[in-house]
Amino acid sequence: MDQLSHELLQQRRQHHPAWRLLAADNAPLILGFLAESFLIPNVRSLSEPEVVEALEDYQDRQRAVTPGAYPKDAKAYLTDWTPLWLRRSFPAGSDVPQYEPTAAVETAASFCRELGPREFVGTASRLLTIRDLLRQIAVGAASDPDDRIAALLQQRSEIDAQIARIRAGDDTPMDGTAVRERYDQVTATARALLGDLRAVEAGLRELDRDVRRRATTWEGPRGAFLATVFDSADSIGQSDQGRSWRAFWEHLLSSSARAELEQLLARTASLPELEGRTGEVEVVLGAELFHAAQTTQRTVASLSAQLRRFLDDQSWAETRRINALIRRVLQASLAARDEDLTGMEALDLRADLNLPLERPLYTPRHAGALDAGVAPQGDVSEVDLKDLLELASLDLQRLHAAVSTSLGDRGGHATLGQVLGDNPLEEGLAELVAYLQVGTDRGAQSTTAREQVAWTGTDGRDREADIPLVVFSAELP
Secondary structure, X not given: OOOOOHHHHHHHHHHOHHHHHHOOOOHHHXXXXXXXXXXXXXXXXXXHHHHHHHHHHXXXXXXXXXXXXXXXXXXXXXXXXXXXXXXEEOOOOOOOOEEEEOHHHHHHHHHHHHHOOOOOOOHHHHHHHHHHHHHHHHHHHOOOHHHHHHHHHHHHHHHHHXXXXXXXXXXXXXXXXXXXXXXXXXXHHHHHHHHHHHHHHHHHHHHHHHHHHHHHHOOOOHHHHHHHHHHHHHHHHHOHHHHHHHXXXXXXXXXXXHHHHHHHHXXXXXXXXXOOOOXXXXXXXXXXXXXXXXXXXXXXXXXXXXXXXXXXXHHHHHOHHHHHHXXXXXXXXXXXXXXXXXXXXXXXXXXXXXXXXXXXXXXXXOOOOOOOOOOOOOOOOOOOOHHHHOOOOOOHHHHHHHHHHHHHHOOOEXXXXXXXXXXXXXXXHHHHHHHHXXXXXXXXXXXXXXXXXXXEOOOOOEEXXXXXXXXXXXXXX
């Protein structure tokens, strides 16, 4: 255990995220919001839109009590809280960032919970817990089999004596105070276990980050690098934390252990002394603990996947040049990680994409039979070349002008359906596709909603198309 020296306390005051959180000016906002959105419901992560919406609602509630409180917008606060108290990441296959609280938030929240008033201090239950733990140590760690057998025989004699007292009617059941005292200790331990899982996950993520950093900056032989990586992974697995985590995960996956836990929870919930107080432990130990453990286990799988990708010789040989460029970028990122980048502007980069709708429509070709015979002399029947020589082209400038006119008449915003309502299609489907091209050129926004447009073709038939909801805006270029 660390001695609380003056130098250690100074260092932790300056650098420990939990201490900095408690000393922050907006500590009630940070802890209150993160506890309400993540810790209390045990939500491991939320997408950025969900976090922003929840934080805006929380701010509105606080401003209703204290007008003018917390004036910054939600996204600005999230930026301030990252990465000390919120971890921001992108899930695989998604460009929407996810947020989750760090282990420091659990530490600060646990400290604040302990500051609150308690009905009573469970001294008796804690003393019994200490005794039981010491018994487990004495029995389990004894190297002499005779010592272990003697300790177990002593426990069996105590159990036999208690059974005899119960049969004789001399043993009274546990009173309500003792039941509530022990249950409060179970609740606190279960809540602390969820916080411990965040700390374990943070440690595993740090190991994963270290492996990626070394893989990025390594310049020596691959064999030497792999030796260091496997030594690190093996040391983590054989450490106290690694062994405890493995035993915890195996116990959690044991069907017999889970069945016993469910049976104990059901019997506890039926006790009249705990009426109305047993919901939290059932949720934590029944579902939330397993969900949190799965999240931590996925972090372990991520580290294994990173090692497998690095060991792929064929991929390493084929992408050597790409890996060199990526290493240069990541080395520059690591060098600038701790620098203050406030005020810097990112370049306005965009990719030039060739969209499928930019291509001309397919025109079906009909095979025709050729008459190889020679026309008789003097056959002067006229040949109609109108269909062969008639070519149609779409005037995109006219379509741009039609869109601009509709935007002016409708206050600067109009959907494609409204534009077509003001300017009916003259060339049918080809003109409709051209309007989509105009929307791409003007930066129109396309949503997942749909709308239907209709027109009358040159043959007099009515047609209808179901298209995405395209919104033109006069402010966009």
